[in-house]
Amino acid sequence: EAGVTQFPSHSVIEKGQTVTLRCDPISGHDNLYWYRRVMGKEIKFLLHFVKESKQDESGMPNNRFLAERTGGTYSTLKVQPAELEDSGVYFCASSQGRNQPQHFGDGTRLSIL
């Protein structure tokens, strides 16, 4: 069974540019989560999809972040325009049920210069 895959693994962009991160969850997992870890801090929740619906986006920092999951399969997280404080590792995770353990992707390391 393929795990959660994320693309790209690394991204280095300049402040003001746009970046789109992609996450492919484990097949059959309706629940998809985005998280961010800023250096030295704990992993923070960003948002949660059930299929194509956003269940909770209370962790999204601001309206420069846009997440989509059209068709309920893969998800994208777009940052536009990127700011310096957006740097960090963005993890995606998926689970079968809402209260079940989540399986994480390798993460995308995002650096804003």
Add this chain to the structure above:
Amino acid sequence: RKEVEQDPGPFNVPEGATVAFNCTYSNSASQSFFWYRQDCRKEPKLLMSVYSSGNEDGRFTAQLNRASQYISLLIRDSKLSDSATYLCVVNSKGSYIPTFGRGTSLIVHP
């Protein structure tokens, strides 16, 4: 007070030692508990769920103390490969959003 607190460590132990970590949580309505392991610059990986009655998986034992609001992870016969950061994750009842601790660093040396 943070929702989920862990001693960041590092815990520096020799091979073969037994080591235990605790994780405290502030929300008494918390319902689900997990331990994840994260290696340097890698993704978190589920180590084990924590059940009310306590559970064991090989050298690893997890326990839940609802009265005192903490969970624990015990590692027996530590191996060099156990060196990693151990993350405590808590889900609150009615919320499916997990809260992560900052992790406890374990270093097992020869």
